[in-house]
Amino acid sequence: MNLDLKPNFLLLNTLDIENLRKLDRIHPYPAKFTIDLALEYIDKYTNKNSIILDPFCGSGITLLASKVYNRKAVGFDINFIAILISQFKLLDLNKEELDYLKNFNPKFNLVKPYYYKSINHWFKPECIEALSSIREQIKIYSKNNKKYILFLNLIFSSIINISSNQDSDTRYASIEKPFLNTKYIFNKFNEKLYNAINIYKNINIKSTKNFKVFLHNSKKLTQKIEKDSVSLILTSPPYPNTYDYYLYHKHRMCWLDYDFKFSMENEIGSRREYSSLKLPKEKFNNDLLEIFIQSNYILKNGGFIVLIIGDGKIAGKIYNAKEELLPICKSLRWKLIDYSFSELDKTSR
Template sequence: MGQVTSPVYAEKGMWDFRGSDTKQFTHCFHIYPAMMIPQIARELFVRYGVEGGLLFDPYCGTGTSLVESRLAGMNSIGTDINPTARMIANSKTTDYDLEMLDQYIEHTVLELESNIESITEYSSFIEPEYVTWERLEDWFPSRSIAEISYVLGKINEIEYDNASLFMRVALSECLRLVSYQRNGEFKLYRIPPEKRNEYYEPLLPKLLNRIQRNRRGLGQYYSNVDNSTTVKICDFNTVHDEGREYFPSIPGVDLVITSPPYGDSGTTVAYAQFSWLSNVWLGLDDKAPGALDRELMGGRRNDVGKFGCPEMDHAIEAIADEDGKRASEVMNFYNEYLLSIQNVASQIKKGGHVCFVVGNRTVKGTQLPTDQFTAWAFEQEGLEHITTYIREIPNKRMPSKNSPSNKAGVKLSTIVNEYIVVCRKN
């Protein structure tokens, strides 16, 4: 599967994949914050994959590595505590009866096209289980609430579960687009009140566009996927749980490919806020965005001392000199990250590899050396750090200010590089 390189920053430029199609196959399903591009996973499978072996993604999100595992001939297990992410990952990786799927798509679309224009009031529909009409009125025009309710009702009538899943994912992506949500925002920010009275975006054209796009991607996927492979998607939190009951043997994982959060959800990527409309409309979860954020990594406060990783300890000390509260929040995140790594490491068999795609964020003017901390944490669990590949994020337009040596405390305005940390259990 390829030779590993020396344990230094390696192959800068080779991992950027500028101009690559990142929406091939079922990767086209549903936008989501901070998605790892499939080309990274694909190359890592070439180098470190084991045909017929087992991949584990402990922060699987919408399933990029899981999709690629089936294309690479590996079985996979992924876990994520966000219900919307798990739903999307399931839809991307499940086995469909394509003929039956097409029949249900055609039947449902015909009904929607025939009737949705007449749906303008939501009073005759059943209120969703996890949210009130009044709460939804804060986020949608009344006509949009009616249209969503009608579409969801028709989807719920579908008797083939996988077709219902397929349609729910297409609808989920449309919810933000017809809401008062501001364009280009992952967090829950609405357009100004004075603009809401005139606001209305028809649901059906957006829904049909996503149904057609996703069906094309699914067809491409089925032309290339290894049908002997399996995917299992779980909801355990690796901060607190090894998930032993989900694995065929312990240790039994040949390869980990994952992209963990850059930092706590409240101050970096707002996964919970992004997913809230889908979670409540589709009956996936009744938690408020803040409650789910607190369950995500770094969301709870802990009393933690120094880690023993000099680079990270020095960085946190520098932040503490500027803001003690932020330093405590940063330490909380890395403490839970360390606990998660300990649980992940316990699942890896001898000779197995770990590939963590991480970003070194900046807090209070200090760069946090997440790549070095990741390598150090796995070394504490008996793994060997093989190499760290550098990737420049192509859609970042700001000039890089960080040093290839990545020393703690280097000033940086934004994350412009990702680091692919590779370790091996010997």
């Protein structure tokens, strides 16, 4: 699949596209499709009256692209951090609000260190103190304003893993990081904060539509969306046995008082299921079928579905996404109208 599309949109210029890409990069999230791709499909398959659904909204790319086109959109995910990132990208902030956020300049104050089980394995004592201090100051400075809480918590979340002993966002192992100290953590927070504010100042995309983002299992879509109401489903289901979203975001969820067990128990396609618990590929196919049946119910007759998915490996055998998904889709009377693919290089995992 060509991920370097250059949309020829009348309402966007090169600067707009680049700022949207920068907005997408403020908080790390793996295995994303690009804003360019989302804009391309929304432009192709919707009109001003369309409702767009992403049942695996992840980092909110579909929702952000829908906002650009002033379309109604709904997103679902079972990961608290995905919801946080998605809601952040949909914020409308005026100059006064951005100036207020810019004036947030946390200083180190000794507060009661935050604690949860295993925190001392994953964080140095001075890092716990620094993060605890920022966490408490966010609560005070936000003044119970939902926008400020969301914005500052997103920045806070974005520095959690780099402030920990966790190797990376794609490797859950504890390693020694000699550079970690109080000064580093505060500098990183302020750097991310000012960068995010400057990006928001350069984005002039407003929307009159309301967007809904649900922390909700997509196997129960019909609890939240009306029948025959959606024109386009644009989504990227998990790549099977490739990644544990709950695990790599676990410390972010813990620091923000989210229940990571909810995300763990509702996640599909995870390495936990297929490498640890040794479940068969049929479990993943059945999970997708459940969600697609729900999707079928809320999709308009003649609506479109765009699925962006990667192959995986289960029980030592390649999971060919196209070959596995086509029979599922055909059983729902979905007609394949187009597809494309790209191959990763040989060194990629």
